[in-house]
Amino acid sequence: MFDRSPDTAALRKVLAEVYTHGHGKDVRGGGTAPVRTPPTTGGHRFATVGERGPLAGAVVRVLTAALGPRRWEPWNPYNDHRAHPSPRSAFLVDVWLVERGRRWRVDPVRRLLSGPAVEPGFDSTVRLELTRHPERLTAGYGPVADALSVLESGHVLAALAEASAGLGLAASLDGDALLLGPALAAFADHATPPDSMEVERVTGTEHWWRRVTAPRSSGPYPVGVAPDPRPLATQTMHTLVRAALRPPSGSPAGDGSLRHRLALSRVAGHPDGWYAVAGNAHGSGSGSTVERLVGGNALDQVQSAFSYERAHADVSSMHVAWVMTADLRAAATTGGAAGYRAVLRTAGAVAQHVASAAAVAGLFCRPVRSVFEARLEGAAGAPAGHDFVYLLLIGRTRFGGFAYDLSGEEPR
Template sequence: MSTSTTPDTLSRRVLRYAHAQGTGRSQFPTPAQVAEASGPLPDGAAGAPGSTLPYGTTELLERAAFPAGRVAGADRPAERALLAAFGLQRAELTNPYFEHRALPSVRSLFPVHAFLTGEGPARVLDVHRHALTELPGTARDSARRILLAGRYTRLPAFYGPLRGTLTELEMGISLRALAVGLELFGVTGHLTLPASGEALSELGLAEGEWTWPLTVDLPGATPGTGSGAQPPETREGRGGDRLRAAAPADPSLDQILAVNRTQSTLGEAAPAPLTRAVPDDAAARELSWAEVLWERGSGRMPRGLTGMAGRLRQVPEGSLTGAAAWAAVPPPGDLLRRVAEHVDVTVAVQATDGFEDGVHRLTGGRLLPHRPGPGALAALERDYGYNLAPGNGCDVRHASAVWFCSVRQRELVAELGPGAWTLAQYVAGWITQGLCLNAAAHGLYARPARAFDGLAVQRPLGLAPDETVLLSVISGTPRFNGLPLDLRL
C-alpha cells in the first residue's frame, strides 16, 4: 500500500473533511459554485420503458392503524413498500419547494434513488410516472434486490463539499423510510453495506457522481452473494456510456467521493435483517399510517416565502417520549449499531407536559435532564443560519423541541476507521426519519437542518468541545396550512 493511502492518511483526510463541515465550517469557506443540478432520474432513464406500479396503496394504509397496524396479504408487497417509503404524497402550491413525500429532502430535490433488480434489467423508481423505469443497457439480474444510491450532483454545486454530507444523511433517511415500508407490508429484507463500487457498476451509474449503494436483498435472494449479473465490461455499448460519463467539472466532488469510498476500509459486513424500524411504544393520536405519511412536513410559510413559522403551545408528553422511542430504535446490523453507539442525541425542550424546559439527552432509550433551565430554544435561534427576514421565516424560539445528532469524530474514526464517518451520516439520517414520522403523528412539523453554527450551539447544549453536530431537527406546531394537492395513487 502506498503511503498516500495508508489508514492514517485516510483518517486525517476524513477528519479534516468532517471538521470543515461541522465545528470548523466557517474556517474553510467554499466559493459559491452555481451550476445546474442533475435531473430527477439517472442519465438515460427518462423516457425508457417502464412497468406501472400497483394502485391503491394509500387505501391499504388507511386500514392500518398507526403505529402497530400492518398490511397483510397485499399483492406486490415490495413495490407497495417502495411507494409507502418514497411515493408522492402532496404538492403544496404555496411552497417554493412544493413536492412532498413521506420523507424530507433538501429543496425537495430527493438525490437518493431506489433501484429494483430481478425479473429483467435493473429499474429505477420513477414516482412521477408511478412506474419502475428500466435502466437501458443493464444486464438481466435474477437476484431480487432494492438498492439505494445518492447522486451528489443532484444538489446545486454551490453547496460544495456539503453535498456529500447532505446526500449521505438522506441515504440514512431513505434507509429508515424503506425499512418502515417493508415492515408495513410484511417484507423481510437483508441490508448489505458497500465495501466496493461493484453494485454501482452493475447499475451503470457514473462513478464520479454517486454514492456507493446500500443493498437490500428481498425474500428469495441469498443475502450477500451479489447479483450474478454480467460484469460491466461485457455490456460495452449497451449501457457503458453512462458508466464512462465524465462527471461535471467540480473540484469538491473529488473530496466527496474520496470520503465516501473510505467505506472500503470497513471490510465486508454480514447481511443484516431489516426486521424492526417502528418502535413498539410510539403512541400518538388515533391515526392511520396513510394519515401519518400524508401529514409529514417540514414547516410552512405563506405566499411562497421560504423557511418556517410556528406557534408555541403546550404539547403532550407523548410527543416527546414517542420521539425518544423512535430515536432509540437501532439501525440494522452490528457495524451500524457500533457506529450508533458513538452518535449522541440531545434535545432542547420547552412547553412539553412531563418535561422541564431545558436540554435533555437520550440515554438508554430515555430522555434525562442534561442542562435544565428556560431559554434554550431562544438561544439556539440566534445560532441558526437562516435568520428571520422579510422573505424568510425562522421560528426556532417557538418550537417544542430541537433535536441534535452529534459525534466525537476523532473517537469514532480512531475506533472504527475512516469509513465510519459516512456510516455516522446514515445513522443520523435513520434517527431523523423516525423523528419526522413521530412529529407527523402528533400534528407537529419536523424540519431537518444543517444550518446551526456548530461551535455556537456547543455551549447552550452542553456539548463537548470536540463534538460535531451531524444533523438537527426542529419540531413544533405549524402556524400556516398551505393548499395541498393530493398526489397519492
C-alpha cells in the same frame, strides 16, 4: 516527530472532509444549475409488476409509500413533498431493485421500474440498492452536497424500513442496501395496506404503516417556520424519543453512534431547558427517558446558533430542538471515510423516524445543518470530542395552505 504512516494520512484526509462539510459555505443559491436525472421513457409499471405475486405486490407498495410523491404545494418554492425530506426537493438518492445481477431503477414519480426488458421475478429476496447524486444540488452547496446526500440516504433507508415493517416484510440492512424477504404468513395472500382485523394481528404492522403514510411536513415556508404556541403534551415528546430509539428492522438508526440532546420549551411537565436522551432501544415499556441537564431558555441558544434569520425560522418558538452529535474522529479512525458516512447515514435514519412519529402527532419536523457548529455544541453540552451532525426543529404547525394530494392509487 509527526506520524506520516498511511493510516494517519488516511485519517487526516477524512477529517479534512469532515471539516469541509461543516458550517461556513454559502449554500443558499448561486452556481450552475443542478443536474437532473433524465425522465424515464419506458419501463415496467408498478401496477403490472405488483401482479406477479404477494411479495411483488408488497414490494411495489413499499416503493410507492416510501418514495412516491405525496403532495404538491403551488405556493412553496420547493413543492414536491414525499415521505422523506430532501434539500430543495432535489431528491439526491436513487433506489435500484436488484435481482440475479439485473438492475431496475425505481422511478417513484411515474411508478415505473426502468431497466432490463424482463420483469423481476420476485421469487427470492429482493435487494434495494441506493446510489447518491449530490450533483443534483446547485454548485453553491460545494462539498456540503455530499454530506447532505449521505444524510438523505439514511432518511430513505429508514422510510423503506418503516414501509416494509408496515406490510409485514422481513427487512435487513446490507451497507447502502435493504434486503426484503417474503411477507409474514398472516399477510401472504394479499398486498393491501394493513387495515383489516386479520392483518392487525401481525404485531406492529398497523403502527408502522400509519407512520410511513402520515402527512410529513418540514413546516410551511412562505411565512417562515413558526409553530402553534400551545404547549406540547408530555406523551408526544416521549413518543418522539421512542421513535428515535426503537427503529424497525432494516433501519440503520440503531448503531448507537449518536448522542442526543433536546432543547425543550413549552412541553408539559418539563421545565424549559436542555435534556439528555437516555434509554434502551430494545427495552420494555417506553424504553426511553429524558433527563434534565440545565434549565433556562435553551431554544434561544439554538436560535443564536442557527445561521438563518428569525424571520426564516423562529427557532426560539419551537417546542423541541433535537441536536445530534458524534465522535467523528473515532468513527474515522476505526472505519475511515465509510465510518464517517455511516454516522451521517445513522443520523438521517434517526431523523426520519422522529419525523414520521411527529407527522402522526400532527407536528412538523425540519432537519437542518445550517448552524454555527461550535456555538451549538457548546450550548448542547457536547463532549469535547464530539462534533455536530444534525439538528431537528419540531413544533405544531400554525399555518396551512392549499396542496394537491398526490398519494392516491395509480389511474388505470
